[in-house]
Amino acid sequence: MEKEPSPHLDVAGSICPSCGGDGMSVFYRVTNIPVHSCLLMKDRRSAVSFPRSNLSLAFCPACGFISNQLFDPSVHSYGRIYEESQGYSPCFNSFLNSLAGQLVDKFDIRNKRVLEIGCGKAEFLAAMCRIGNNEGIGIDPGSNPARLPASVKDRVTLICDFYSEAYSDIKADFVCCRHTLEHIGPTRDFLLTVRKSMSSNPGAIAFFEVPDVLRVLRERAFWDIYYEHCSYFSMGSLARLFRSCGFDIIDLELAFDNQYILLTARPSAITEPKFDIERDLDDLRSNVAKFSFMVTEDLELWRRRMQAWSGAGRRVALWGAGSKSVAFLTTLRLDEQIEFICDINPFKQGTFAPGSGHAIVSPDALAAKAPDVVIAMNRIYRSEIASQLEQLGVKTELLEV
Known part of the structure; x- marks a missing residue:
């Protein structure tokens, strides 16, 4: 039986x-990684x-x-060149509309x-308004x-700004926040601001959605750890935060x-x-x-795999140009080992x-390049990707992280 590594934690x-x-x-720890993952870089020089x-x-531990x-929010520049949407995936749209x-x-x-x-890009908000006539x-x-x-443009108002106490006077029956809390450093302060804004409407419902860090830890999913995400929750830690803030x-x-964790x-x-x-808490501890120890082993396995593919002249591409691929490439320090990234957005x-x-x-461009190996950056999209590859007539080895 393999001995579990002793925890080497720096206080x-x-x-x-x-x-x-x-x-x-x-x-x-990970060093020298990009501070943004989803900004649209128009040329390779600016990207590098x-x-x-x-x-x-x-x-x-508490x-x-x-x-x-080491998170510093001042280095971020969120705006319209920030492209996080997964809304071009039938798989994701099915999830989003079903949830709404x-x-x-x-x-x-x-x-x-x-x-x-x-x-x-307000895809979830649009679904809530369309389905419930809200x-x-x-x-x-x-x-x-x-x-x-077009079906909801007359019923949806968008404010191009960060949420703050300046908007606490907005009275709503349903307050949702999806995949945003993990980008915020002072999580408790932020949630208390939300709680205060809901005080005038005690019947209001709050819905939050964040990635589950326990899955990341168990699967050693180093590609799900990147600079934009400064806060990581399990179901327990998220629940404890909400209860401490009066929910x-x-x-x-x-x-x-x-x-994803869904909390209402x-x-x-x-x-x-x-x-x-x-x-x-025991599971988290x-x-x-053992996370760092296990990830170090996984990184070495991926590097050996890349080296073997390169040595055999096999051309490799990633599918999914979001934060996962950026973290995968920069954590592994990959360059010419990956030829390009494909994305349907x-x-x-x-x-x-x-x-x-x-x-x-x-x-279509992937089909023309015909890579020997395609790595899906999220396993939930594997069948969708396989179907697209088949429709394009691309015969390749499809893997997933």
């Missing part, structure tokens, strides 16, 4: 931004010379929260006002009214191939834990202790990946 001594406890321990920084993940101790429909039905979000904090307000520095579906949790579950809550003075899945095609400078091409 950072910093205060946890989620629970306020001290004694956070650093357990994983894109600003970089370091990442140092620390674990809070609440289980994980954060990048379930929330509308379960909480009767019909003919009401929906506020989305960090709405991106009025929508979206706040995001990268929002773009031109990307709204009663209604639902807590995993979705999207167990990659309402403002309440009653905040007693009621989900067994919140009790995950165990996986944190037309706004990404013809641009270059921040940090590595790899060209991002369309599926």
